[in-house]
Amino acid sequence: xxxxxxxxxxxxxxxxxxxxxxxxxxxxxxxxxxxxxxxxxxxxxxxxxxxxxxxxxxxxxxxxxxxxxxxxxxxxxxxxxxxxxxxxxxxxxxxxxxxxxxxxxxxxxxxxxxxxxxxxxxxxxxxxxxxxxxxxxxxxxxxxxxxxxxxxxxxxxxxxxxxxxxxxxxxxxxxxxxxxxxxxxxxxxxxxxxxxxxxxxxxxxxxxxxxxxxxxxxxxxxxxxxxxxxxxxxxxxxxxxxxxxxxxxxxxxxxxxxxxxxxxxxxxxxxxxxxxxxxxxxxxxxxxxxxxxxxxxx
Amino acid sequence: xxxxxxxxxxxxxxxxxxxxxxxxxxxxxxxxxxxxxxxxxxxxxxxxxxxxxxxxxxxxxxxxxxxxxxxxxxxxxxxxxxxxxxxxxxxxxxxxxxxxxxxxxxxxxxxxxxxxxxxxxxxxxxxxxxxxxxxxxxxxxxxxxxxxxxxxxxxxxxxxxxxxxxxxxxxxxxxxxxxxxxxxxxxxxxxxxxxxxxxxxxxxxxxxxxxxxxxxxxxxxxxxxxxx
Numbered sequence: 001x002x003x004x005x006x007x008x009x010x011x012x013x014x015x016x017x018x019x020x021x022x023x024x025x026x027x028x029x030x031x032x033x034x035x036x037x038x039x040x041x042x043x044x045x046x047x048x049x050x051x052x053x054x055x056x057x058x059x060x061x062x063x064x065x066x067x068x069x070x071x072x073x074x075x076x077x078x079x080x081x082x083x084x085x086x087x088x089x090x091x092x093x094x095x096x097x098x099x100x101x102x103x104x105x106x107x108x109x110x111x112x113x114x115x116x117x118x119x120x121x122x123x124x125x126x127x128x129x130x131x132x133x134x135x136x137x138x139x140x141x142x143x144x145x146x147x148x149x150x151x152x153x154x155x156x157x158x159x160x161x162x163x164x165x166x167x168x169x170x171x172x173x174x175x176x177x178x179x180x181x182x183x184x185x186x187x188x189x190x191x192x193x194x195x196x197x198x199x200x201x202x203x204x205x206x207x208x209x210x211x212x213x214x215x216x217x218x219x220x221x222x223x224x225x226x227x228x229x230x231x232x233x234x235x236x237x238x239x240x241x242x243x244x245x246x247x248x249x250x251x252x253x254x255x256x257x258x259x260x261x262x263x264x265x266x267x268x269x270x271x272x273x274x275x276x277x278x279x280x281x282x283x284x285x286x287x288x289x290x291x292x293x294x295x296x297x298x
Numbered sequence: 299x300x301x302x303x304x305x306x307x308x309x310x311x312x313x314x315x316x317x318x319x320x321x322x323x324x325x326x327x328x329x330x331x332x333x334x335x336x337x338x339x340x341x342x343x344x345x346x347x348x349x350x351x352x353x354x355x356x357x358x359x360x361x362x363x364x365x366x367x368x369x370x371x372x373x374x375x376x377x378x379x380x381x382x383x384x385x386x387x388x389x390x391x392x393x394x395x396x397x398x399x400x401x402x403x404x405x406x407x408x409x410x411x412x413x414x415x416x417x418x419x420x421x422x423x424x425x426x427x428x429x430x431x432x433x434x435x436x437x438x439x440x441x442x443x444x445x446x447x448x449x450x451x452x453x454x455x456x457x458x459x460x461x462x463x464x465x466x467x468x469x470x471x472x473x474x475x476x477x478x479x480x481x482x483x484x485x486x487x488x489x490x491x492x493x494x495x496x497x498x499x500x501x502x503x504x505x506x507x508x509x510x511x512x513x514x515x516x517x518x519x520x521x522x523x524x525x526x
Contacts, residue, residue: 048525051372053373053525053526075375075377076301078375079375080373081373085370086369098311102307102308103304
């Protein structure tokens, strides 16, 4: 498995604001990455930097082993679909499809038209006149049909109804299965996409706070529910990230890997243990209780 | 090279802006002028210089082409260099086509005895002196210059935003003001007018090439550092 993106010490500042602060990570080929974080966390900026649409203040970015700036070998392999994409006023959907085919070497025309049918997009309508949901759909069509070795979707579902969103997820998984490639999905609808993510990166306040395999992450935190005293005795010395008392009952979320002994201990204390969703985990991690740092109790 | 041609084709998809609108403006303007010239009883020739409007149109195109197409080009993973070259390509194509069209229409105008109504729409004395090739060069170079002046203004805006534009216009106003005063004070204008009188429109257009090239180079340097 080769490295597609390698980022080292990346920082981007706008005036006094640090949009990205000293981020380092690498992205492997043929995996689906989730880039998660709250609004304004720095997800879009990061993707702009990877595709050299914006310039880093400091640090190094390597995409397919080279710097992406003005580099056609790199750029022709990247497709970045952003939520705020602007189009020429006179462009119709079919113009956009035609033009996209010029720039993406792996462009699949038939697939693009099949997706247009699927999302019920009017081919000859001006893009300017499309609704928010249709604009998102057109981005999805271009992103999927480009089959670029590195495809990035920045909040691709804005304005899309639940049916269209699930259509997108289905198509993404299906086409990814047929044509494996590296996909970065920036989103804050974490629960909807959590099942298909293979690797999760969480950005908060410009810092990368989680860069972990999705399966690893899922087994990282648990909620323990039971009588307050039993729960208290169980969680002593553990990394508790949330605690909710209901009368005599206490629900505590702990960040730890549970060993067999732990599970037996919980059973003897009459505690109920359930794993928490990725979304809950990330909410816990990014709501300030950890001061932007993740302490994983191994 | 391939991606430069792709950018050119991307612009060419927008036939409305590059072909239909300028031709529509030209036709309407010509029709109105022709009607007026036919209704005039006065036999003095009517010089409208109607083609000037297409230079203005080119200037406006230079300004709007960047906000219209630069974000899409970068969004489709085009490098700034390819964008600049492809955009230069389409403007060379369009300018060539229009310069060629005007050479033909100027000939028709002269052959048809000025549309039977003494209308000088495509031919203007001085501008249309010289061989057909020279006329072609004048049309072409003027259009490219008008376009690149607009393009460089737009590039400054893309790179430095509103403040950059404000600084640019302030500097231009100051330079023109000081320059104008110097021309008046040192009486350079007499020399300038004598010089302009001596040389042909073709020569002036040749002198405009370095100016156009400077604008083009400057806009390329600005776009290289521009973001979306």
